[in-house]
Amino acid sequence: MTEQRIGIIDIGSNSIRLVVYERTSAGAHRVIDGSKRAARLSEQVAEDGTLPDKIIEELVDMINHFRLICAHHNTGLIRAVATAAIRNSANKDHVLSRIHSETGLQIELISGEEEAGYGFLGMINTMSVTDGFLIDIGGGSTEVSLFKERRLVRAVSFPFGCVSMTRQFAKGGMLPDAQLKELEQFVEQAVDRQPWLKQNPGLPLVGVGGTARSLGKIQQALVKYPFESTHNYPIEGQAADALFELLRKLPIGKRKNIPGLSKDRVDIIVPGIAILRTIFRVTGASNYSICGAGLRDGLFFSTRFPEQPRLEDVIMYSVNNLAALHPEAPLQHTSQVNRIALQLSGLLLAGQPSKEQSLLFADVASTLHRIGASIDYYDYKRHTFYLMINSRLNGLTHRELLVCSLIASYKSKNRMKQMAAPYKALLSDDDLTLICKLGTLLQLAIALDRSETQAIGKLAAEESDGKLHLRAVRANGSLDVERKEVESQAGEFKKLWGLKPVLHEH
CATH class of the missing domain: 3.30.420.150 (Exopolyphosphatase. Domain 2)
Incomplete structure (x- = not known):
């Protein structure tokens, strides 16, 4: 659908830029094209404060070029704005009417x-x-x-x-x-x-x-x-x-x-x-x-969400948008893993000073842990790490983004350290310990829906006698696959959390 694509043209004083945004069928937003031309319009103003005709012609050429790019993408809406150079020019009305008559685009002249x-x-x-x-x-x-x-x-x-x-x-x-x-x-x-x-x-x-x-x-x-x-x-x-x-x-x-x-x-x-x-x-x-x-970006948000352009939760909007860009990950499974990971984190991190931040890390990592499968299922964890690191996950610092990516792609302590090596200047020893702990916790949450059938309807978890008792109420099918997976994770989990996970069926 053409209205799913929006072209934004920004006629600035130093450069003129185009960005084309797309809304995917899964409801995610992404940039699919962009172009930039140096213009230096502020330098081109004549002694009398006007923009010369030669410069206006160049401007018309650039905008027509951007319009063609938008046409190739079947862009349903183009929004073009002009800022200081045209705003301050003595012949701004002439400039805007020429652009309109020769490109068909109505340029918004926005105030400072x-x-x-x-x-x-x-x-x-x-x-x-x-x-x-x-x-x-x-x-x-x-x-x-x-x-x-x-x-x-x-x-x-x-x-x-x-x-x-x-x-x-x-x-x-x-x-x-x-x-x-x-x-x-x-x-x-x-x-x-x-x-x-x-x-x-x-x-x-x-x-x-x-x-x-x-x-x-x-x-x-x-x-x-x-x-x-x-x-x-x-x-x-x-x-x-x-x-x-x-x-x-x-x-x-x-x-x-x-x-x-x-x-x-x-x-x-x-x-x-x-x-x-x-x-x-x-x-x-x-x-x-x-x-x-x-x-x-501001023009995009105000065009796409005119009723409420300002986001309430930057991080989770960005996380959910990235997840929706990779719809190959089975949604019911990742939602189940996310619920279990947050439940276990809430229990095991109780009373810890950094509990809130750790819960955020667990939320982000468990939501995105399977996006790498959109590249290839084999070794999808490595692809997940790459995608998270190279997608702008807004609202997170670089350190937080690294921590979340390493938790989401966690397989073992040694492999995690290999992946973290190029970034070691950004991570403390405490960060590495937390990544291992939350990484194994995510592995346990994945094990609890290993059949990917959401067989566990309800889960109660409690710590006692050195064990993490996981009492599951079955929603459907058998829990044999999950039980075996939990057993295989138990040794690594006990090493890091001091508790052996045991799955009980109710």
Whole structure:
């Protein structure tokens, strides 16, 4: 069905992007295509403040190209928005009417506040963060928002971005001390007119958009970070400052060779980070956090779920979406395993300080443990690990995602350690112990529905005399397969939990 596909076109000041989203027959959402073109519209504005006809023609060409890609995908709806470069141009009406007449697309010209709102929605639906500042440094504008209790409180759109600041202060991308000071004073004066920005110190500064993502990628390459995603990646203020000075001192020719920095950002990255650092300092932020989602994601959520675009539970929405992308896993079986795993975890983790987080790990791992079978049933656990690590499971830190993936794919302690080896910098000894314990607990839950017939209707569990007594009420069929499987798991389980599981039938 064509309405199951939505194309989002974002006409930004630095680049123009397309993302095509699909809703699968199982109700999951995923991105099926995307394209990006560097535009630098903020640089192209003429002396009189207009966008020249030549630039409008190039813009029309790009949008028609994106429209064709959408047509190939039978996209039922295309939503196209324009931000600062067109918003601030003296001939914006002419630009929009030409695009409309030559592409057939009605472009939404969104205000700075709307831009901040969509950026916030994209971020809050993909991260488990409650309070903070959000910053989106575009080519021609910078949006800063304050959010508390996961709700947007205030937002401002400043009429400067990394492209316009490069033009004003950093000719050729170089930013000497005197120009850096001028740029910082320029930003500080703009902030002074928004006193609320200085009244909430100690909150994280979440960065969306290309400048923030580039900062994350360069920092990860510099420290040889073992995980590939920049989404939900934290950076300390001092580390960002050191990286900024390193980039600022490098001539453009050498800056091109910095790992993690894309070629089309070589000249605008330093002014971009200069804006970021100044806002960080004046707000009194605690640390940076990089967000891989933003405006386009916010537009998708507001288009797809107009009644309630903000998600209540980011983690479980994301987990259930990933499970629905791999419908080959038998749903009744995984639901049964999930119920049993949570029941046993609740009993065995009672009174432990990290019980809530451990229950979350058990929930995520047991829901997703079979998704690897969509690649191949043989060795599906290894495929499950790969899929979880490489699918953005929103709301989890990189460490939490690793822990959940290792529990979901757990087979034995040695194999788990092999799989964890490349990421050992992110995991503590306590994490490895917990993975083994919850991994064997998941194995026991799988054993209790080994026939995949949901033969156990009701399960009562209790600890006594060194045993974990599992009293099952049969729903149908025999429990012979389950009993044998529990017996084969008993030795490993006892080693880690100090209890021997025994299955009794009622």
